[in-house]
Amino acid sequence: MRNAHTVEQVRAAEGLLLDALPEGTLMRRAASGLAFAVLDFLGGGYGRRVLLLVGSGDNGGDALYAGAALARRGAGVEALLLGGDTVHRRGLAALLAEGGRVVADVAGAHLPDVVVDGIVGIGGQGGLRPDAVAVVEHLRGVPVVAVDVPSGVDVDTGEVAGPHVEAAVTVTFGTHKIAHLVDPAARACGAVHLVDIGLDLPPAPVLALQASDVAALLPVPDAAGHKYTRGVVGVRAGSAQYPGAGVLCVSGASTGLVGMVRYDGGADALVHACHPEVVVGAGQVQAWVVGSGGGADAAKALARSRADGVPLVVDADGLAAVDGPLDVPALLTPHAGELARMLGVDRAEVEAAPLRHARAAAERFAAVVLLKGRHTLVAEPGGRVAVTTVAPPWLATAGSGDVLAGLCGALLAAGLTPFDAGAVGSWLHGAAAATAGAGGPVTAPDVAAAVPTVCRALLAPSHV
Ligand SMILES: NC(=O)C1=CN([C@@H]2O[C@H](COP(=O)(O)OP(=O)(O)OC[C@H]3O[C@@H](n4cnc5c(N)ncnc54)[C@H](OP(=O)(O)O)[C@@H]3O)[C@@H](O)[C@H]2O)[C@@H](O)CC1
Ligand SMILES: Nc1ncnc2c1ncn2[C@@H]1O[C@H](COP(=O)(O)OP(=O)(O)O)[C@@H](O)[C@H]1O
Numbered sequence: 001m002r003n004a005h006t007v008e009q010v011r012a013a014e015g016l017l018l019d020a021l022p023e024g025t026l027m028r029r030a031a032s033g034l035a036f037a038v039l040d041f042l043g044g045g046y047g048r049r050v051l052l053l054v055g056s057g058d059n060g061g062d063a064l065y066a067g068a069a070l071a072r073r074g075a076g077v078e079a080l081l082l083g084g085d086t087v088h089r090r091g092l093a094a095l096l097a098e099g100g101r102v103v104a105d106v107a108g109a110h111l112p113d114v115v116v117d118g119i120v121g122i123g124g125q126g127g128l129r130p131d132a133v134a135v136v137e138h139l140r141g142v143p144v145v146a147v148d149v150p151s152g153v154d155v156d157t158g159e160v161a162g163p164h165v166e167a168a169v170t171v172t173f174g175t176h177k178i179a180h181l182v183d184p185a186a187r188a189c190g191a192v193h194l195v196d197i198g199l200d201l202p203p204a205p206v207l208a209l210q211a212s213d214v215a216a217l218l219p220v221p222d223a224a225g226h227k228y229t230r231g232v233v234g235v236r237a238g239s240a241q242y243p244g245a246g247v248l249c250v251s252g253a254s255t256g257l258v259g260m261v262r263y264d265g266g267a268d269a270l271v272h273a274c275h276p277e278v279v280v281g282a283g284q285v286q287a288w289v290v291g292s293g294g295g296a297d298a299a300k301a302l303a304r305s306r307a308d309g310v311p312l313v314v315d316a317d318g319l320a321a322v323d324g325p326l327d328v329p330a331l332l333t334p335h336a337g338e339l340a341r342m343l344g345v346d347r348a349e350v351e352a353a354p355l356r357h358a359r360a361a362a363e364r365f366a367a368v369v370l371l372k373g374r375h376t377l378v379a380e381p382g383g384r385v386a387v388t389t390v391a392p393p394w395l396a397t398a399g400s401g402d403v404l405a406g407l408c409g410a411l412l413a414a415g416l417t418p419f420d421a422g423a424v425g426s427w428l429h430g431a432a433a434a435t436a437g438a439g440g441p442v443t444a445p446d447v448a449a450a451v452p453t454v455c456r457a458l459l460a461p462s463h464v
């Protein structure tokens with residue numbers, strides 16, 4: 001599991017350790033991990049030119065101590081102090097003692113091989129300040145290693161208020177922060193490298209499942225069971241207008257993770273032709289998937305499915321009929337445009353603050369909300385959020401959302417909670433796209449077809 005904690009949680013954990021350790025221990029651990037990451041990025045230290053951007057706080061202190069270590073390894077290290085008269089004094093003394101130097105500005109100077117962004121970390125408020133914006137703009141094109149977070153992003157929300165640092169690598173300490181997982185800030189982090197500094201932390205409000213977590217949650221058949229004990233998922237998706245959505249939703253449901261798939265939508269001839277294993281017609285199910293390509297019939301399909309009292313996945317056209325708290329366990333699967341309509345806001349507002357809007361929708365509709373995107377968010381009422389980070393951008397292709405809805409429905413029918421079904425389903429979906437595409441394009445049917453291959457790899461002994 002990759003855990004992302006809030007600034008408040010990190011400060012509390014840091015406070016406990018600070019009392020127990022000699023002064024400066026945590027910063028030395030952080031700076032030494034940072035220096036190794038910069039050396040790794042540069043492929044060595046000797047003869048390399050490093051520019052430190054140093055703010056007024058401990059984030060700047062980390063950069064200065066790391067700069068001292070890099071200077072000791074033969075790098076030419078310069079520091080631009082952006083905190084006015086305030087700077088981490090001992091960090092600066094360490095840098096100067098190793099032959100580093102302070103520069104007054106960067107205009108006209110040769111560009112360095114790497115910039116170390118120690119402008120601001122978890123103590124940051126608001127976006128980058130104008131002096132820092134000008135410097136960052138001037139250095140655009142030079143790779144940046146960010147200290148803890150790229151300066152200018154909001155650490156606890158993943159939002160960005162304006163110009164901010166775009167890092168090639170972010171080196172963080174103790175635990176991930178929410179900005180490392182949640183877009184748009186996550187897009188500015190580059191590769192995130194975590195340095196263990198010994199913090200003891202409580203459960204994280206935001207997490208990202210890793211392969212071993214998904215393997216542990218995957219429903220596997222009981223040796224003494226039969227198809228009904230594995231669960232039956234019902235699909236009410238597709239219509240005369242959008243028959244393909246019904247087929248794709250069924251293809252996501254019918255990847256072998258449940259004992260049976262029923263289809264009760266408006267495209268039964270095509271679904272039956274494409275999926276002879278599917279039973280056509282209404283009947284008893286453990287979960288319904290409603291709405292993908294459902295057109296005008298989606299509202300009725302939702303009402304019928306709710307009346308059954310079983311857990312639901314509600315997608316696409318079905319979402320328009322969700323107007324208040326749901327009375328059955330449910331997973332809603334909007335993209336940003338659909339979530340914006342549900343909340344009565346603009347799509348751009350959702351894209352700028354996906355975490356805030358996914359959490360707000362989870363409270364408002366009393367359901368788990370899976371907000372699709374580059375980093376898909378799965379938010380449950382109460383605030384816990386899973387982020388799926390494994391999907392390649394090729395997955396943004398028509399119909400792949402229908403596959404996801406069916407896949408999540410199968411996991412619900414197999415007995416997973418709506419939160420786990422959303423987190424595991426979106427992980428399998430992203431991994432299937434990566435497997436099927438192997439670095440190149442995929443279509444929605446390719447994604448569904450690759451799900452069993454992904455599951456097989458997860459169930460191999462190395463993952464269990
Ligand atoms: N916690 C841990 O476990 C460990 C933490 N460690 C490190 O400490 C870092 C946190 O250090 P921190 O608390 O000193 O805060 P930090 O981010 O340097 O900012 C401080 C000052 O910046 C200023 N400022 C504010 N907003 C700004 C802006 N937008 N743009 C520019 N300046 C801005 C503001 O001062 P002001 O200018 O307003 O007076 C504020 O007081 C953390 O990220 C990690 O790197 C590791 O060493 C070890 C383990
Ligand atoms: N940039 C991206 N990187 C990775 N995955 C993406 C990206 N953009 C969209 N996706 C994924 O592509 C899928 C598209 O779903 P959706 O918009 O519902 O398509 P459709 O309605 O055509 O089925 C979602 O699973 C979403 O998370």
Ligand SMILES: [K+]
Binds near residue numbers: 147149150151
């Ligand atoms: K920083």
